[in-house]
Amino acid sequence: MELSTAAYVILGMLRLGPLDEPRHGARSGYDIQRSLAVSVRYFWNLSPAQIYPELKRLEQAGLARGHPAPRGKRKRRVYELTPAGQAELQAWLRRPDPAAFEVRDLALVKLFFADAVDADDARQLARAIRLRSEAALDELRNRAIRGAEISQQKGDRFPLATGALGLALHELLVNFARGLEEEIARASDSAQR
Amino acid sequence: MELSTAAYVILGMLRLGPLDEPRHGARSGYDIQRSLAVSVRYFWNLSPAQIYPELKRLEQAGLARGHPAPRGKRKRRVYELTPAGQAELQAWLRRPDPAAFEVRDLALVKLFFADAVDADDARQLARAIRLRSEAALDELRNRAIRGAEISQQKGDRFPLATGALGLALHELLVNFARGLEEEIARASDSAQR
DNA sequence: CCTAACATGTAAACTGTTACATGATTCC
DNA sequence: GGAATCATGTAACAGTTTACATGTTAGG
Numbered sequence: 001m002e003l004s005t006a007a008y009v010i011l012g013m014l015r016l017g018p019l020d021e022p023r024h025g026a027r028s029g030y031d032i033q034r035s036l037a038v039s040v041r042y043f044w045n046l047s048p049a050q051i052y053p054e055l056k057r058l059e060q061a062g063l064a065r066g067h068p069a070p071r072g073k074r075k076r077r078v079y080e081l082t083p084a085g086q087a088e089l090q091a092w093l094r095r096p097d098p099a100a101f102e103v104r105d106l107a108l109v110k111l112f113f114a115d116a117v118d119a120d121d122a123r124q125l126a127r128a129i130r131l132r133s134e135a136a137l138d139e140l141r142n143r144a145i146r147g148a149e150i151s152q153q154k155g156d157r158f159p160l161a162t163g164a165l166g167l168a169l170h171e172l173l174v175n176f177a178r179g180l181e182e183e184i185a186r187a188s189d190s191a192q193r
Numbered sequence: 194m195e196l197s198t199a200a201y202v203i204l205g206m207l208r209l210g211p212l213d214e215p216r217h218g219a220r221s222g223y224d225i226q227r228s229l230a231v232s233v234r235y236f237w238n239l240s241p242a243q244i245y246p247e248l249k250r251l252e253q254a255g256l257a258r259g260h261p262a263p264r265g266k267r268k269r270r271v272y273e274l275t276p277a278g279q280a281e282l283q284a285w286l287r288r289p290d291p292a293a294f295e296v297r298d299l300a301l302v303k304l305f306f307a308d309a310v311d312a313d314d315a316r317q318l319a320r321a322i323r324l325r326s327e328a329a330l331d332e333l334r335n336r337a338i339r340g341a342e343i344s345q346q347k348g349d350r351f352p353l354a355t356g357a358l359g360l361a362l363h364e365l366l367v368n369f370a371r372g373l374e375e376e377i378a379r380a381s382d383s384a385q386r
Numbered sequence: 387c388c389t390a391a392c393a394t395g396t397a398a399a400c401t402g403t404t405a406c407a408t409g410a411t412t413c414c
Numbered sequence: 415g416g417a418a419t420c421a422t423g424t425a426a427c428a429g430t431t432t433a434c435a436t437g438t439t440a441g442g
Contacts, residue, residue, distance in 0.1 A: 004429090005299065012306035030393050043301040047431060052395055074438045076393065086309070093310045096321065099299035101329070101366070106198065106292035108236040108355060113205035115349040116279070117286045122351070128289065136294070156308040158315070162301060165369050172365055173294070176358050197401090223421050240403060245423055267410045269421065 003088070006050045007058060009040055011089040014064060014081045016156060028069070028078050029055055038143040039159060042166050055079055063088055107132065111180075119188035123181050130177035133170040140166050196281070199243045200251060202233055204282040207257060207274045209349060221262070221271050222248055231336040232352060235359050248272055256281055300325065304373075312381035316374050323370035326363040333359050 013032045027035075029051050036046055055077075058064040063085035069078040081089070107129050114122040140163065148160035206225045220228075222244045229239055248270075251257040256278035262271040274282070300322050307315040333356065341353035 005302075006429095009302060012302075012309070015306070015309055028393075029395090033393095040302055040305055043296050043298050043305065045295075045297075045430095048394080049396075049431070050429090071392085072439070074393065089306070090310050093303050093306060093318070094314050096317070097299075099303075099321075099325075100297075101300070101325065101363075102238075102297045103236050103362075104238075104293075104295045104297065105236050106290075107294070108358070109198075109202060109205075109233055110286050110292075112233055112236065112351055112355045113208070113282070113286060114351040116205070116208055117283055121287050124289070125286070128292075132292075132294065158305055158307040161373060162305045165301070165366075168365055168369065169296075169362070170294075172361055173358075176361065180354060199402095221421075222423090226421095238402095241422080242403070242424080243401090245421095264420080265411070267421065 003061075003092075004054070005044065006046050006054050007063075008089065008092050009036070009044060009046060010051065010054055010058060011063060011081065011085050011092075013040070014079055015086065015089060016151060016159070017154075027080075028076055030076075031078075035147070038147045039163075042140075042144065043162070058085065119184050119191075123184045123188075126177045126180040126184065130174050130181065133173040133177065136170045137167065137174070140170065196254075196285075197247070198237065199239050199247050200256075201282065201285050202229070202237060202239060203244065203247055203251060204256060204274065204278050204285075206233070207272055208279065208282060209344060209352075210347075220273075221269055223269075224271075228340070231340045232356075235333075235337065236355070251278065312377050312384075316377045316381075319370045319373040319377065323367050323374065326366040326370065329363045330360065330367070333363065 010032060013035055014027060016035070017027060029048070032051055032055075033046075033048055055064065055066070059066045059079065063082055064079045065082050066077050066079045068075070070076050107125065111122075111125050111129065114125050144163045144166060145160070148163040151159040203225060206228055207220060209228070211220050211224050211228070222241070225244055225248075226239075226241055248257065248259065252259045252272065256275055257272045258275050259270050259272045262269050300318065304315075304318050304322065307318050337356045337359060338353070341356040344352040
């Protein structure tokens with residue numbers, strides 16, 4: 001059985017259950033969106049247009065079970081893992097398939113080419129990277145880490161571990177950019193005299 | 194004038210010139226592929242299928258100039274920046290458009306979900322991340338850093354700076370994964386007694 | 387009452403990769 | 415002679431995002 005990455009991510013989120021409730025269990029497509037937005041999306045993002053059709057496919061494949069669960073008059077459908085879904089998730093986690101660590105960042109591309117502009121403009125590029133990661137740190141602390149702490153209380157430790165990696169990554173970027181800003185300022189200063 | 198990201202990456206590479214020659218200047222699509230593979234591809238990758246059509250478009254837009262430059266009977270076309278191309282590159286570098294730092298990595302996704310499997314399997318996931326980054330460090334040192342040092346001799350300092358960031362990133366990943374492996378081993382040890 | 391967030395989706399567009407095709411040259 | 419690399423591309427496919435459509439409910 002070969003599933004898309006989106007399918008495995010959704011299986012994993014179904015297993016974790018809603019972040020803001022103290023028990024594991026069923027969740028809607030929207031719940032999954034919200035949880036992704038403060039956790040896995042830092043390593044793999046899914047759009048709503050991928051989530052809803054995939055939930056249906058998982059249900060048809062017998063890996064998830066859906067129930068109608070309207071809130072008031074608003075229709076809503078919640079899903080939970082089946083034993084087959086749990087087994088499929090575990091098989092995927094244990095399967096050693098090659099995975100690349102890929103970064104996609106235009107700001108770093110610009111920095112790579114920064115010799116084409118003068119020192120002031122280059123410093124702005126480094127500064128933009130620093131400001132962005134400082135904002136990311138704020139957001140991570142307020143959202144990803146809080147959610148992961150709740151998961152940990154439910155016995156899931158790895159969300160917090162990966163959250164810590166996110167923090168460390170952006171701290172590294174802040175320090176890198178700050179160092180570069182200072183170096184550029186020093187170099188253009190000494191070039192001026 | 195609105196160009197694709199691929200276009201700007203190619204303009205930037207045209208400006209840098211071939212890595213292995215001591216002067217700036219014209220380069221073929223293949224040269225660009227090779228240089229990308231040891232530099233910008235760590236932040237933004239392009240496939241050959243994007244490079245060749247884009248070079249033609251850049252030529253038609255007057256941003257690059259192409260000349261036939263066959264090697265023996267093998268046909269080949271080299272390109273160089275026009276003044277308009279240089280200006281467009283600089284305008285892009287100075288334009289403060291929002292850029293996200295995006296990571297895509299299935300291994301980290303698996304780690305996030307690692308509570309679904311037992312300690313041994315979870316440790317394997319951390320180990321896979323460590324081994325992969327150790328290999329990446331080797332490759333970066335042997336290829337990206339060497340190329341960046343040549344660029345620096347030609348007066349371009351930022352390729353080396355971004356190369357250093359790549360090293361720091363993977364060193365962080367190695368340390369993170371190693372710490373996690375030890376923690377998992379300790380935890381499952383103490384759970385066993 | 388109005389706005390923001392909740393909630394579920396679909397169609398079309400876009401981006402990007404894979405696989406393939408072709409042929410020359412260099413190195414073992 | 416055969417393999418690897420040089421060199422240039424195209425067509426088909428896969429993956430993803432954007433924009434839209436639709437209606438509900440809670441809060442100011």
